[in-house]
Amino acid sequence: SYPKVPLTVDCVIFGFEENKLKVLLIKSDLELYKGKLSLLGDIVQDNEELDEAAYRVLKERTGMNDVFLDQVRTFSNPSRHPGGRVITVTYCSLLNINHHELKIHDNELNWHTVSAIKEMAFDHKEIVEACYAWLQKRIQEHPLGFNLLPDKFSLRELQNLYEAILNVTL
Numbered sequence: 023s024y025p026k027v028p029l030t031v032d033c034v035i036f037g038f039e040e041n042k043l044k045v046l047l048i049k050s051d052l053e054l055y056k057g058k059l060s061l062l063g064d065i066v067q068d069n070e071e072l073d074e075a076a077y078r079v080l081k082e083r084t085g086m087n088d089v090f091l092d093q094v095r096t097f098s099n100p101s102r103h104p105g106g107r108v109i110t111v112t113y114c115s116l117l118n119i120n121h122h123e124l125k126i127h128d129n130e131l132n133w134h135t136v137s138a139i140k141e142m143a144f145d146h147k148e149i150v151e152a153c154y155a156w157l158q159k160r161i162q163e164h165p166l167g168f169n170l171l172p173d174k175f176s177l178r179e180l181q182n183l184y185e186a187i188l189n190v191t192l
Contacts, residue, residue, distance in 0.1 A: 028103075030110040031076045032063035032146070033091065034153040035084075036136070037119035038170045041182040043136045044119065045150055048083065048129035054104055055143035059134065061150070063110065076113040085125025089115050094156050102145045114153045116161075118170045137189070161187050 035046040050060040062083045066075040072093065081087050091113040098109045119133060136154060139147065161167055167183045181192050 028108045029066045030063050030108055031066055031072060031079055032061040032110050032112045032149060033076055033080050034061060034112060034114045034150055036116045036157060037133055038183060038186060039119040041186055043186045044133040045136050047134050048131045050143040051129055058141060058143040060143040061146045072111050083126060086122055089117055089122060091115050094153055097145060097149060112149055112153060114156060116157060158188055
């Protein structure tokens with residue numbers, strides 16, 4: 023017989039607004055992490071593909087269904103969850119906050135500036151940092167940033183976007 027290990031998905035949704043890179047977070051509803059910030063996540067159902075689960079979580083938690091998610095990495099540290107071994111597959115997206123309306127605000131769902139996050143529930147800060155590193159590498163290889171800017175933009179706006187994501191001064 024195979025061991026039973028819970029499988030979850032976590033969504034790291036980055037947004038760009040006011041020249042700042044932000045991430046969409048909720049307040050944890052677990053007593054152990056009461057009041058701490060947490061990613062959008064849930065257990066993968068027995069009848070779901072991983073991608074389906076990630077899109078379900080995004081839809082149920084935010085009301086958004088027009089966001090592209092990329093599978094980034096699996097986190098499997100045996101002590102990452104207080105309930106025992108839980109493996110999570112992380113999905114990531116980068117969007118223009120002004121083009122995607124949050125339709126649900128449960129658990130104080132809100133945008134938080136990435137550089138201001140100090141502590142999170144579970145290993146979610148490590149996950150955000152890993153996805154941030156993935157995003158920094160990805161934006162240097164692909165023109166992702168153009169989706170976040172208006173049809174007509176200045177070089178300064180483009181510079182501000184890349185400075186915010188890469189955390190450097192150009």
